[in-house]
Amino acid sequence: MGVSGSGKSTIGSRLAKVLSTPFFDGDDFHPEANVTKMSNGIPLNDEDRYGWLQTLNKLAKEQLQKNSCVIVCSALKRSYRKILSEGIISNIKWVYLSGSFNQIKERINKRSNHFMSSELLQSQFDTLECPQDAIIIDISLSPEDIVEKIRNEIEVKSEFGLFGLGVIGKSLSRNLAQKGFNISIFNREVKGSEENVAIDFKNTHPELEKSQPFSNIEAFVNSLQTPRRIMLMVNAGKITDMVIDDLIPYLSNGDIIIDGGNSNYLKTKERYDYLKLKNINFIGVGVSGGEEGALKGPSIMPGGNKETYELVRPYLEGIAAKDANGLPCCTYVGEEGSGHFVKMVHNGIEYVEMQLLAEVYDIFKTKGKNPDDIANIFESWKSDVDSYLLGITIDILRKKDGNDWLLNKIVDKAGNKGTGNWTTIATAQLGAPSTLIASALFTRYTSFYKEERLYASENFGITHSELSLNSDDVLNAYQFARIMNHYQGLKLISEAGKAYNWTLNLSEIARIWTNGCIIKSDFVEELIPVLKEDDNILTNQSIISQLKALKPSINKVVVECVLSGLPVVCLSDSVNFLNAYTTSNSSANIIQAQRDYFGAHTYQRTDDPSGDFHHTDWN
Template identity: 65%
Template sequence: MQPSVIFVIGVSGVGKSTIGKLLSEELKISFFDGDDFHPESNVQKMSNGIALVDEDRYSWLQNLNELAKTQVKNLKSCVIVCSALKQSYRDILENTIEKNSKWIFLKGSFELIKERLDNRKGHFMGSKLLESQFNILEEPKNALHIDVKSTQKDIVKSIKENLENKSEFGLFGLGVMGKSLSRNLANNGFKMSLFNRHVDNLEVDVAKNFKNQFTELSEAQPFDDLGAFVNSLQKPRKIMLMVNAGKTTDYVINDLIPYLSKGDILIDGGNSNYKKTLERFTYLKSKNIQFIGTGVSGGEEGALKGPSIMPGGDKDSYNKIKDYLEAIAAKDKNGKACCTFIGTEGSGHFVKMVHNGIEYVEMQLLAEAYILLKNSGKNPDEIADVLETWKITTNSYLLEITIDILRKKENNDWLIHKIMDKAGNKGTGNWTTIATAELGIPSSMITTALFARYSSFFKDERIAASKSFNTIKFDVSSFNADDIHKAYQFARIVNHYQGFKLINEASKKHSWSLNLSELARIWTNGCIIRSDLMENLVEEFKTTDNLLSSKKLIEELNVLKPSIKKVVAESIIKEQPIPALTDAISFLNSFSKADSTANIIQAQRDYFGAHTYQRNDDVSGKFYHTNWQE
């Protein structure tokens, strides 16, 4: 058997020596404490409270490397403990023995480690040097990360399981998203187990064949046997489910339960309904299994290169999986992961649902801009040229892909001309519409975009109706491409106001304490609705949770308003349907009026149902009823 050099690393105070010694006894191999190999000059500096510099460490690290190489040469495994806080230090330690090296990174918070050091007597490393260690610490990617809050016994047990070829993360379901996330995790250095079901003559050796297609999966373990898959994982097991939402998710959970142990964590990465997520959270909690409902946005490419990730559930459970999710997530402009703890229960899936609702509207608005530009006489390439100019001030992922779509040709004609005008949906837009009705929030643009898709599906009936009603040939006379752009900008602001308003009200109702600025931040990269506007909203939400109270956005809407009025009015006269643009101006016209028509509605309700009403001339808030027929 190939000898192994097990390096146990971390800042002073994490318990490297104790854990390393216990591990060596458990594995019955030699133990070496790196502190014993410091030259006297280093010991003297640290005793005097002086931090070591790289020059001080160089010869020490080389000595430890020579020790490790000697062990390997003599075919002996060993445990070596040392701080090895920088990658450059670790490179020296494993020089020429990379294949024999295994890394165990013991980690804990500054506060916890400081408390331990303050209570430790007779050691040359004092707590005042701890901050300098944390400052230079570069956490290793290709290492087993162990939280030192666990007991020494559990830590050693976890390390031993890993060394026995246990995987640290499992992924269940190798559809499009599951495959991309698997490769992303592998590319970030995580040791994985992969599972896909076995169906005779239909799905055979899926995980095995998938692994063999990609070099980054060379260390992954493939399975089509559920028990073997679960048993291949370190405890507490961490399993991400990438299966179809709905009953399939419940079937999978019930199949897994007999193999799971107390404290294991299931992560649902599908587009599940947030209410079902809450039910599953409660159900699994009763069985001592932890559950995280996680929204994942970015499609196939995002899942591979870095999606936006929205986990919701128990905060302690999230902390046990955050290293995995944050490693594979996209990064914002400051290099921070586009992944954050959203809130409790079903909050992660709720915000992903609303994300998709906002996405429905953004897609519909671009479709309406396209048809207006098309009716002005432009071909798809010319429309793409116009949209290219929009990128300067209003760029977004959806704008970029729309430009690519419009330029795509097949047999000397634009492919868009050959695509049937019937749009599908997978349910999240429907759920968002239901949620906005249940919460009593006027997120009307999401509903409008959803119904536009529904209407498109009745193609045959639309063809018949087109023959029954006279239509006016549409031409642009009172507005131009710049007006269309401004109308588009106006509607996008209203859309984002409505979407975040829905999220904020749900947060209040369910006591989720959602951070809208942080939510906007994780939507600045990786996800489908990433855009320049979203970047701006990160700052806006630091001072308000109501975008229609933002002085900057109010000014922008007032500047853009004349253009959307022209575009919508002319389109209605010329019978060109632009439902999302129409709804945007209609909503703001209604919402920005101090007095509404609702007094008539409330009087009608009181007339036929005795529902009562309040009076403008009575500030007490008292409710009145009138006998209207007297």
């Protein structure tokens, strides 16, 4: 605002460009009668201005529904500014361009083709009531300096909101702030147990200095630019639905909710459809990397509407880890719940990778190696099979607690958070043979029966006989099983894409798994070009050659372990799967005959090329 000639249009248009927001010149909205009156040298009165001011107020309200804007107009009286602010007073920041009469008159006289002449300038100064609640700017400064001064003083709303300050939520908040994003952070308040969480968290980390902390949902939502981008980092399940319902009353059409938790992909589809009916966009995002990955750069797997993804892309790609070529380990995965599905399968692959390392550890332990010895063996393997999980396992093996290794003091009961269970259910529903994931999951379940295992150990008296395996035998078996694990996981993703009509790029999915996530490894990097050729890695001649070379070792390892009484569930499953997969004529024919016998399920005949189904009366 300011008198005519103060530079409102020049400054306003430049400021709007800097803020990436629409610009409107109030003069363009004067009715023809007002323009005619001023062109004839007649000052406007309050009645003339009333309809014009109402028009600008309506314009401001419309723009606030979309995002924000910069509007310039004289707004000389307090009463004028009251009309302009009607219903949106908390969303307005006034900027007053202040200059002397002579300074502004000189500027007006230099303007051409404008209906406001310098003769009317005195009437404007006579009408002017200087605002008390505005950013006041001296027009003697250069336009560049004026815009910069306004930009620094104006309270810009946050670009991105993060809801939930658990371990991962805190790390992601710091990551966003470190990348230069203006963020709002929210955490609930529970009197006596969870108080001032957001404020205390902000005050603990210097990078969060410009962030806005909240414990009130309405204030949190209102602190964000529109369309609002809110990432939920809360527990999957009912909590996620409760939070969404709490947010909805304060959201506007086109706002975006991003679920960054480990949600079930089918629930993600339901939430996507539910929020679509309310004109709110929903993105399901898988985030892998744990606390450290979330802070330094996770692998991010987003699924949902492609256009909606583009609105959150700068933020997700900005905080993601970088691959070997400097590209973000974040890509648009596909439609609806595909992002959470891919993250779920990622976790299933992770279950198997962890189980395989546990089985390998058990083999060496049975051979009399202590944790340091095993760590040294694993260290020597890194040139062949390096991975994040191998690296942390080496650290775990070397960790001492007093005079003993800490690992020896950890109870052998492995927990899970449900994603392995979901993956196993999904592979059964889709009819994909992800046997290793199921085996890894059920091995964890078995571990939880600690008391029964102790009793069974006494009753059965199984002792482990000596193993003649060497380190190379075990390494080769481990490599073999890892190839089968990745084949099965990727096959499951491929089958889901077909079943749900998702457009998935397995090579891109492998690429974003090369850094920032739990299953990052050299082998995943090798799969990127392989998957560009075919979604089925077992058609690749190089991988076929590797498996053929490694198979004698996996056979030897599994046979010796079984004979020794040592459980190697996933190592065994990997070779059994390939044996079944490569059998041209399997024993499934007798199963189908049995099905036809008791249930008349029919069968196809090898001597009938038509593929017709037959039934036999077997009695």
